[in-house]
Amino acid sequence: xxxxxxxxxxxxxxxxxxxxxxxxxxxxxxxxxxxxxxxxxxxxxxxxxxxxxxxxxxxxxxxxxxxxxxxxxxxxxxxxxxxxxxxxxxxxxxxxxxxxxxxxxxxxxxxxxxxxxxxxxxxxxxxxxxxxxxxxxxxxxxxxxxxxxxxxxxxxxxxxxxxxxxxxxxxxxxxxxxxxxxxxxxxxxxxxxxxxxxxxxxxxxxxxxxxxxxxxxxxxxxxxxxxxxxxxxxxxxxxxxxxxxxxxxxxxxxxxxxxxxxxxxxxxxxxxxxxxxxxxxxxxxxxxxxxxxxxxxxxxxxxxxxxxx
Amino acid sequence: xxxxxxxxxxxxxxxxxxxxxxxxxxxxxxxxxxxxxxxxxxxxxxxxxxxxxxxxxxxxxxxxxxxxxxxxxxxxxxxxxxxxxxxxxxxxxxxxxxxxxxxxxxxxxxxxxxxxxxxxxxxxxxxxxxxxxxxxxxxxxxxxxxxxxxxxxxxxxxxxxxxxxxxxxxxxxxxxxxxxxxxxxxxxxxxxxxxxxxxxxxxxxxxxxxxxxxxxxxxxxxxxxxxxxxxxxxxxxxxxxxxxxxxxxxxxxxxxxxxxxxxxxxxxxxxxxxxxxxxxxxxxxxxxxxxxxxxxxxxxxxxxxxxxxxxxxxxxxxxxxxxxxxxxxxxxxxxxxxxxxxxxxxxxxxxxxxxxxxxxxxxxxxxxxxxxxxxxxxxxxxxxxxxxxxxxxxxxxxxxxxxxxxxxxxxxxxxxxxxxxxxxxxxxxxxxxxxxxxxxxxxxxxxxxxxxxxxxxxxxxxxxxxxxxxxxxxxxxxxxxxxxxxxxx
Numbered sequence: 114x115x116x117x118x119x120x121x122x123x124x125x126x127x128x129x130x131x132x133x134x135x136x137x138x139x140x141x142x143x144x145x146x147x148x149x150x151x152x153x154x155x156x157x158x159x160x161x162x163x164x165x166x167x168x169x170x171x172x173x174x175x176x177x178x179x180x181x182x183x184x185x186x187x188x189x190x191x192x193x194x195x196x197x198x199x200x201x202x203x204x205x206x207x208x209x210x211x212x213x214x215x216x217x218x219x220x221x222x223x224x225x226x227x228x229x230x231x232x233x234x235x236x237x238x239x240x241x242x243x244x245x246x247x248x249x250x251x252x253x254x255x256x257x258x259x260x261x262x263x264x265x266x267x268x269x270x271x272x273x274x275x276x277x278x279x280x281x282x283x284x285x286x287x288x289x290x291x292x293x294x295x296x297x298x299x300x301x302x303x304x305x306x307x308x309x310x311x312x313x314x315x316x317x318x319x320x321x322x323x324x325x326x327x328x329x330x331x332x333x334x335x336x337x338x339x340x341x342x343x344x345x346x347x348x349x350x351x352x353x354x355x356x357x358x359x360x361x362x363x364x365x366x367x368x369x370x371x372x373x374x375x376x377x378x379x380x381x382x383x384x385x386x387x388x389x390x391x392x393x394x395x396x397x398x399x400x401x402x403x404x405x406x407x408x409x410x411x412x413x414x415x416x417x418x419x420x421x422x
Numbered sequence: 423x424x425x426x427x428x429x430x431x432x433x434x435x436x437x438x439x440x441x442x443x444x445x446x447x448x449x450x451x452x453x454x455x456x457x458x459x460x461x462x463x464x465x466x467x468x469x470x471x472x473x474x475x476x477x478x479x480x481x482x483x484x485x486x487x488x489x490x491x492x493x494x495x496x497x498x499x500x501x502x503x504x505x506x507x508x509x510x511x512x513x514x515x516x517x518x519x520x521x522x523x524x525x526x527x528x529x530x531x532x533x534x535x536x537x538x539x540x541x542x543x544x545x546x547x548x549x550x551x552x553x554x555x556x557x558x559x560x561x562x563x564x565x566x567x568x569x570x571x572x573x574x575x576x577x578x579x580x581x582x583x584x585x586x587x588x589x590x591x592x593x594x595x596x597x598x599x600x601x602x603x604x605x606x607x608x609x610x611x612x613x614x615x616x617x618x619x620x621x622x623x624x625x626x627x628x629x630x631x632x633x634x635x636x637x638x639x640x641x642x643x644x645x646x647x648x649x650x651x652x653x654x655x656x657x658x659x660x661x662x663x664x665x666x667x668x669x670x671x672x673x674x675x676x677x678x679x680x681x682x683x684x685x686x687x688x689x690x691x692x693x694x695x696x697x698x699x700x701x702x703x704x705x706x707x708x709x710x711x712x713x714x715x716x717x718x719x720x721x722x723x724x725x726x727x728x729x730x731x732x733x734x735x736x737x738x739x740x741x742x743x744x745x746x747x748x749x750x751x752x753x754x755x756x757x758x759x760x761x762x763x764x765x766x767x768x769x770x771x772x773x774x775x776x777x778x779x780x781x782x783x784x785x786x787x788x789x790x791x792x793x794x795x796x797x798x799x800x801x802x803x804x805x806x807x808x809x810x811x812x813x814x815x816x817x818x819x820x821x822x823x824x825x826x827x828x829x830x831x832x833x834x835x836x837x838x839x840x841x842x843x844x845x846x847x848x849x850x851x852x853x854x855x856x857x858x859x860x861x862x863x864x865x866x867x868x869x870x871x872x873x874x875x876x877x878x879x880x881x882x883x884x885x886x887x888x889x890x891x892x893x894x895x896x897x898x899x900x901x902x903x904x905x906x907x908x909x910x911x
Contacts, residue, residue, distance in 0.1 A: 175483040213598075220602055223622040228608035230486040252487050259545060259557045262434060266538050266561055268567035273531045277574060280527040299443055350530075351443075360438045367434055371427075380427045382482040 150174025171330035240388025242320035275414035285412030300342020307335035329403030363404025437537035485611035494902025580649035596634030602627035642702035657774025687740035699732025707846030754823030761816025764885035765808035790863035804882035816888030
């Protein structure tokens with residue numbers, strides 16, 4: 114039974130992936146890409162990687178989907194999306210993709226039985242019970258700290274794309290929402306529920322499934338719904354509170370690491386007795402930055418033209 | 423707190439601080455913190471010089487659980503060179519990228535992006551963990567792409583997009599290789615991978631990682647993104663992109679082929695890498711010869727100069743690593759990385775001065791500018807000496823070491839390319855020099871502060887000094903150099 118389910122899932126993932134890259138139409142490709150992300154998330158869940166499944170569904174399918182749909186709408190507004198896609202197969206890309214798939218497929222059968230680092234014996238000293246959180250926030254905290262900075266660099270890269278004259282304009286395009294329409298009602302109804310769920314994901318992440326990235330993504334979605342329904346106003350890049358929200362996660366993380374170094378424990382070394390509380394503080398700060406940064410990445414650079422037109 | 427932690431974290435701390443500061447406090451804070459990082463880089467180099475490689479297990483977790491950092495002589499030298507280039511670029515940018523000259527957007531964006539780039543470089547130089555290196559190059563690429571887009575013109579945005587596609591494809595290939603290596607050996611640590619039990623998938627893993635890193639290093643035929651990107655960015659950003667960014671992915675290649683998996687370095691693979699480098703030297707030189715804008719000449723020269731770095735693979739890698747000429751070839755390539763970094767940054771900063779002075783970098787408009795801006799003309803000429811590989815510059819030391827190794831190894835074709843590349847460099851750099859030192863000035867130049875003009879001069883002079891005082895960096899580079907494979911083991 115479960116084998117049949119897995120085989121069907123694999124076939125669906127491959128079919129939807131093929132439908133995404135083959136065939137015409139940007140819109141069609143975007144919709145298939147979102148579907149692809151959701152099936153992939155189910156695939157991760159079937160493999161028991163629930164944290165990855167959550168991240169894939171929230172970021173891979175959810176936020177990326179919103180981003181792609183917004184890009185498609187923008188292309189259509191500029192009458193650039195109507196150009197027919199190039200006919201036929203892109204042979205070099207198809208060959209490269211097929212070659213890569215074959216090589217990785219061969220590697221799957223050639224790989225020896227993996228030997229993984231001994232996480233179980235170190236877990237009691239990490240301060241948390243969820244091994245994924247232990248790896249992200251303690252064993253390999255330097256990776257996670259740099260990743261939170263990568264997110265910040267991406268946001269700066271998006272802001273830089275603004276026109277010079279628009280720099281002080283509110284972020285993102287203007288969203289149209291009919292008063293009393295579905296979007297406005299959703300904008301008032303969904304955020305409280307999303308807020309609870311997002312905060313729960315972060316809190317539970319210490320010992321169960323979840324964490325700052327997953328919780329932050331849910332909170333980002335809450336912010337986006339509220340923004341698109343015009344329930345909250347889009348901020349400007351010069352807004353001090355906005356800058357602080359973007360910076361606080363990496364800043365608290367870095368500060369914790371440097372304090373540890375200052376007290377002689379070593380950079381990013383968390384004493385086992387304090388580890389749990391320090392990790393929770395870092396995760397709380399990271400969640401704020403991740404949520405705000407992801408939402409701002411989706412709405413895009415300051416844009417006055419989208420407002421006046 | 424150790425110098426290693428300071429060079430690792432101070433650029434990050436400053437980047438976050440700059441985002442919160444009001445505009446007028448930005449530049450003083452960046453300059454003060456740059457000075458501190460240069461000092462810390464010096465302290466780290468001294469510590470390596472006296473006590474050997476400096477290591478740190480981040481978080482107190484030893485590999486394979488945690489991430490190890492290690493400053494060997496090579497990392498310390500690159501950190502020092504990058505700190506000098508970054509400090510100089512910050513000094514030049516305070517004149518060039520003021521909000522009233524370039525607008526609030528560029529006047530804000532350059533500073534945090536420059537600092538994030540710096541943090542990423544130092545993270546990559548120090549890391550011993552393949553996945554941590556991936557995160558490092560991701561940060562590096564994103565900051566670099568944003569710096570290309572900074573000038574805001576349609577060409578710059580197109581160049582940035584093309585750069586991003588190459589960089590992301592490179593990241594994915596590299597990551598696929600990392601996953602295979604981890605899947606086979608359960609570790610990401612370079613030191614542990616060096617003593618692994620070989621698996622069938624290792625060659626595929628190394629091949630994927632190498633292909634990804636070549637795209638990021640812009641080795642021929644992956645170089646097509648580089649010239650428009652480096653020429654389209656504002657000059658201080660171009661200096662960082664050309665002088666420093668490709669060195670990071672090149673260093674990872676060295677870590678892979680000399681330290682993590684030297685047993686896989688077959689003669690044919692090493693030959694292919696160096697052959698691509700040789701083509702890059704010639705092709706980049708020829709294209710630099712036909713450009714009409716100074717920044718494009720300097721950008722194509724980067725394609726050519728990066729090619730020399732790859733001669734290290736057949737001369738010092740694989741079976742050659744135990745040979746007596748390996749040390750010379752290894753050190754020569756590293757001298758090339760260091761001297762090219764200093765000279766290329768100097769050249770882009772002089773281009774920035776010319777653009778600020780006359781609003782153009784077309785060769786025809788540059789005629790006679792050495793008379794009105796003598797310091798800048800002198801800086802350009804000094805940097806050109808290094809890139810041509812003329813004595814007594816660092817570029818000469820690099821090419822001399824590579825050439826003697828090539829002859830000693832009996833691989834004379836590389837020596838021919840070294841000589842030919844030098845002639846090409848002399849030819850493509852003669853054109854801007856001839857224009858600059860022409861008798862009559864073509865265009866009236868706006869005055870440029872002397873302090874600004876001094877910045878590229880100092881960098882260019884350092885690239886010459888590297889050759890005059892080559893004994894010190896030579897010895898530093900040997901500290902922690904991967905030991906040659908023992909015969910018969």
